[in-house]
Structures are given as structure tokens and as C-alpha cells.
Amino acid sequence: MGVAEPERNSRSPWAALHDKEEVEIHPPSQPPDGAIAVSGSKSYTNRAIIISALAEGPSILRDILRSDDSYWCLDALQKLGVSVQVEGNTVSIEGTGGEWPNPSGSLYIGAAGTIARFLPGALAAGSSGSWVLEGNERLSERPVRPLVKALNTIGADIRYTANVGQLPINIKARGLTGGMVTVSGAVSSQFLSGLLISSPYAEQRTEIRVVDNIVQHAYVGMTIELMKRYGVVVKHNEAYEHFTIEPQRYKGQDIQLEADASTSCYFLAYAALTGGHIRITNLTAATLQPDIGMLKVFERMGCRVSSDADGIELWGPDSLQGGFTISMREMSDQTLTLAVLAPFADAPITITDVEHIRTHECDRISAMCNSLTRLGIQVEEHRDGLTVHPGVPIPGEALATYDDHRMAMSLALIGSRVGGLRLRDPGCVSKTCPSFFEDMRKLGLQVKLS
Numbered sequence: 001m002g003v004a005e006p007e008r009n010s011r012s013p014w015a016a017l018h019d020k021e022e023v024e025i026h027p028p029s030q031p032p033d034g035a036i037a038v039s040g041s042k043s044y045t046n047r048a049i050i051i052s053a054l055a056e057g058p059s060i061l062r063d064i065l066r067s068d069d070s071y072w073c074l075d076a077l078q079k080l081g082v083s084v085q086v087e088g089n090t091v092s093i094e095g096t097g098g099e100w101p102n103p104s105g106s107l108y109i110g111a112a113g114t115i116a117r118f119l120p121g122a123l124a125a126g127s128s129g130s131w132v133l134e135g136n137e138r139l140s141e142r143p144v145r146p147l148v149k150a151l152n153t154i155g156a157d158i159r160y161t162a163n164v165g166q167l168p169i170n171i172k173a174r175g176l177t178g179g180m181v182t183v184s185g186a187v188s189s190q191f192l193s194g195l196l197i198s199s200p201y202a203e204q205r206t207e208i209r210v211v212d213n214i215v216q217h218a219y220v221g222m223t224i225e226l227m228k229r230y231g232v233v234v235k236h237n238e239a240y241e242h243f244t245i246e247p248q249r250y251k252g253q254d255i256q257l258e259a260d261a262s263t264s265c266y267f268l269a270y271a272a273l274t275g276g277h278i279r280i281t282n283l284t285a286a287t288l289q290p291d292i293g294m295l296k297v298f299e300r301m302g303c304r305v306s307s308d309a310d311g312i313e314l315w316g317p318d319s320l321q322g323g324f325t326i327s328m329r330e331m332s333d334q335t336l337t338l339a340v341l342a343p344f345a346d347a348p349i350t351i352t353d354v355e356h357i358r359t360h361e362c363d364r365i366s367a368m369c370n371s372l373t374r375l376g377i378q379v380e381e382h383r384d385g386l387t388v389h390p391g392v393p394i395p396g397e398a399l400a401t402y403d404d405h406r407m408a409m410s411l412a413l414i415g416s417r418v419g420g421l422r423l424r425d426p427g428c429v430s431k432t433c434p435s436f437f438e439d440m441r442k443l444g445l446q447v448k449l450s
């Protein structure tokens, strides 16, 4: 697989490490014993930003994630004329009730899948306006067709301005009619979330039927939960196959956002790999974020995990246990984390059911297989996953990070066990965790940026 040069234009003013080409990592001098408060959930932050803009009245969002993905989301709203005020990690948004003050413009959204899938419906729900939504090159390759098709079925006018099925798209607002619509969730759950977020603003009831199996159900649950906090009710069956949304309006809210469970897993994995102890001080196991499911995986690998009302902590074992096959379909952002734990386990680990991550920030299955192979680890690539065998990674030339925050954060963890691991373009972590290397340094990992 060819490795494209990172697209630094998608790095926002909230990104870190702009001037850094490489990071070199060495294990901590002793196993870590520390605590960290992780920044806000990307998924909740971008949902809350968009729903607050659609709402009637003001909203305050506390402890947002400050990263590229949330920056581009707020930037798009400001370009749409929405009044947004950012003070540290707190954002105040004046809801527009679904009418966008700036009737035209070009909205650049970097590499953020959430914005690409949540904003089109919100824009189309307005009664007038015409905007072009564009992202970086990789985001333009990622699928949007099922979403566009579904939104057009309920009255939207969305057209591709370059290649069919890809960003950029032109959204002409003329209101949504509602009605019956089908959508696919097999490639991305975000299509359904985007459709749900905009549906209450349709003229009539919207009935959504999912035609296949959604890849990560919990993200749909998070969407419905947040909609409810803004006063909008979604009726659905337990399996998330059909949904009914009556015309309703979001009401502005004051929301305390949760910490990001996906990001938390890198710090927990660090303890798992080093026989150390890490406590996440601001996330509980009660979260709806699916990646919390990694706690069970860590336990299965021999870690001790404890969670209470204040946080989650993990103690790494003397040696990690492997020898299992696991479907990561419902928490597939953690595929890469598990793949870097696997060489240090006592038997192979096979990950299945994650073909859809080939259309994430990079083809993650291929990229991880390639990276582990370069480190001398035996891997087998499958259509829908990979098998990783135990081995000792041997760092050689600096590894590519594929402009993928999760590739960078996962591969960095290997450096907690073997000295001299080098990664190119460490700044790509800014998509969701600009402070990653600084945070890891504070927890004892030896990090040299150049």
C-alpha cells in the first residue's frame, strides 16, 4: 500500500506539533503509576456542536474536545453565520432553529467523518441556502453515498460537485419533507446518526429502516441519547432496525461532555503493556461510548481493571495473554490498539468483522499489517481483519503514520516496550488528541520530538 504524504492543510489551529517531522520513543525507566484526565469525546463534541446550532436558544458545552475534528466543526458553523464563542474548553452556541444566517459559502471540514456525515442533513433542513462541503483528500475518498441518497429521499437537494459518491457535495437547502426512507449502516453507522440528527426538522414524520447490519450500534445509541437531552424523542426497536421521528425542535442545553473513551484506551493500553498502573480520572464504565468494551478485552489479556463512580484504572500483568479470536465490529476504533498489544501476548490474536475500517482515515487493516511486518512481526491480513503473532518488534526506519491519529497513537505504544521506535508525522494525532505525546511523556514514556 502506498503511503501518501500527510495532508497538513487539514491540521487546524488547535493542532500540535506543526513543525515536527518525527518522534522517537523509548520505554519508561520504570512501569508507569499515574493518573490522567482525558479530554472530551470527539463523538459527543461534534454531535453536541451541530445539535446546539440546530436548537432553539443558547447552549453551553463544557469540556469539549479541542482538536482538529472539533475545530473544523465550529469553524463550519461560524462560516454559516452561527454565533459561537470558545473560552478554553467551554463553547457557547446560539441556536439558529435550523435556519443558517449565511446563505452560501464553502465549508472545509478537514478529515472529520463525523462532520461529513452529520452536517449535510442539518444544512438541508434549512429553508434556503447553498453550500459546498469539502474535506481533505482522504475524507473525499470515504463513503457518503448512502447518506446523500437517504437525505435526498426525504426531500434534500444534495449533489456531487466532482466525483459521484464523494465529497465535495453541494447542499441546497429547501427543507426536508420526511416520509419513509431506507439507509445502509454496514459501512458506517454515521450515515444513520446523520439522518437521525436532521429528521426532527422535517415537515412530516420520518420513518427510517436500516437495510443491513449497522457496524457500530453504540454510536447510534449515543446519537439518540444526546437528541433526547435536547428534548427530541426517537422511537425505535431494540435492534435499531427501524426508527420513527416526529417533527420536533431541539431546545438549547447546558451540557457537560464525557471524556473520550477511545483516547482513554491508549493510556490504559500503556499500563497493560508495561505492567504499570494508569487511572483515567474522568470517565466511568457507564458510558455509552463503545470503546469502553476494551476493558473486557484488557481483562481477557490478564489485566486487572477496576472502575468506580470517579474513574477507571488498570494494572498491567507480568505477561499478556493471547490465543483468541475476537470480533471488533462494535468497537472497531480499538482494532489498532489491540493489534499493537498482540505481539506482546503469549499466543496469536485474530481480529474479525472490521472490513469497514478499510474506509477510515486510511485502510487501517492494510496499514497495520504493513507496519507490524516492517517491525518483524508475523501478521496475516484478512479481508475483514488480521491475525497477529507473538514476537519482538525490531524498530528499523521511521514508520509511516498514514495521516491517521489512531495509527500514530497505537504504534507509539510499541515504543513502551522496545527502544528506538520512530514514527513520522507525529502531529497527525491532532485529529482527536493533540496532547497525546505530551500526555504520554508526563506518564513516563520517553518521547523525543524532532
Ligand SMILES: O=C(O)C1=C[C@@H](OP(=O)(O)O)[C@@H](O)[C@H](O)C1
Residues within 6 Å of the ligand: 042, 043, 044, 113, 114, 187, 188, 189, 190, 193, 215, 216, 219, 332, 333, 356
Ligand atoms: O458516530 C461517531 O461518532 C463515530 C462512529 C464510528 O464510525 P463508523 O460507524 O463510520 O465506523 C467511529 O469509528 C468514529 O470514530 C466515530
Ligand SMILES: C=C(OP(=O)(O)O)C(=O)O
Residues within 6 Å of the ligand: 111, 112, 113, 114, 333, 360, 361, 406, 432
Ligand atoms: C473513524 C474515525 O473517525 P471519523 O470520525 O473521521 O470517522 C476515528 O476517529 O477512528
